[in-house]
Amino acid sequence: MMDLLLDPTVWASLLTLTALEIVLGIDNLLFISILSNRLPVEQQASARRSGLALAVITRLMLLASIAWLAGVAKPLFSVHEFEVSLRDLVLLGGGLFLLAKGTTEIHATVEGVEEEMREAKAASYLSVIVQIAILDIVFSLDSVITAVGMAQHLPVMATAIVIAIGIMMFAAEPLSRFINAHISVKMLALSFLILVGVALLADGLHFHIPRGYLYFAIAFSVGVEVLNLLAKQRRERKRAAGIHG
Helix, strand or coil: CHHHHHCHHHHHHHHHHHHHHHHHHHHHHHHHHHHHCCCCHHHHHHHHHHHHHHHHHHHHHHHHCHHHHHCCCCEEEEECCEEEEHHHHHHHHHHHHHHHHHHHHHHHHHHCCHHHHHHHCCCCHHHHHHHHHHHHHHHHHHHHHHHHHHCCCHHHHHHHHHHHHHHHHHHHHHHHHHHHHCHHHHHHHHHHHHHHHHHHHHHHCCCCCCHHHHHHHHHHHHHHHHHHHHHHHHHHHHHHHHHHC
């Protein structure tokens, strides 16, 4: 154990893997933030914490069963020479779920029926947690497989996952408030979820879309939205100055 602590390559691996786990967990965090907003205000923070706690438990359980994880890509059956594995089924199911959920949320936002939906589902805390748990499994597969591919030591992988989820727990509340305060940011976040859903479907169909392309598209869109928000704030300051003047 002491050898691990004194090995600089282990620390470099831990920092790199932690950063990567945070990046890979952004879509999960966005989903948890948006889904928890369907609950009464007093339950939202609890749902976000529960969702992220489930995420770390799911990742650690998958990490502890590396031998089983290696077998999730083995074919279960074939359809016209197209081999289907457990991983494919999980990715296809998760992708379809994200597409359906993202589309539903965008419709509710555009039509302005969010409050009605929240009131109609005020007692759906358990269903929200179940949905978060299902998506945690989907997002955890790629996250843990990436961790296994990048690091050689199980303690390093587990530590990176715990640190990343811990950081996301601190970010969950401000991120959720920010999304709720800016409708355009919420629409952008929902669009990201649909984009991730398409990527999961493609992976399930053995058509891999390099994640670098997705992250570049997301980063570019975020950059444009930041400029929009800055321009909006500047216009509001000028309007306020004109009124007071």
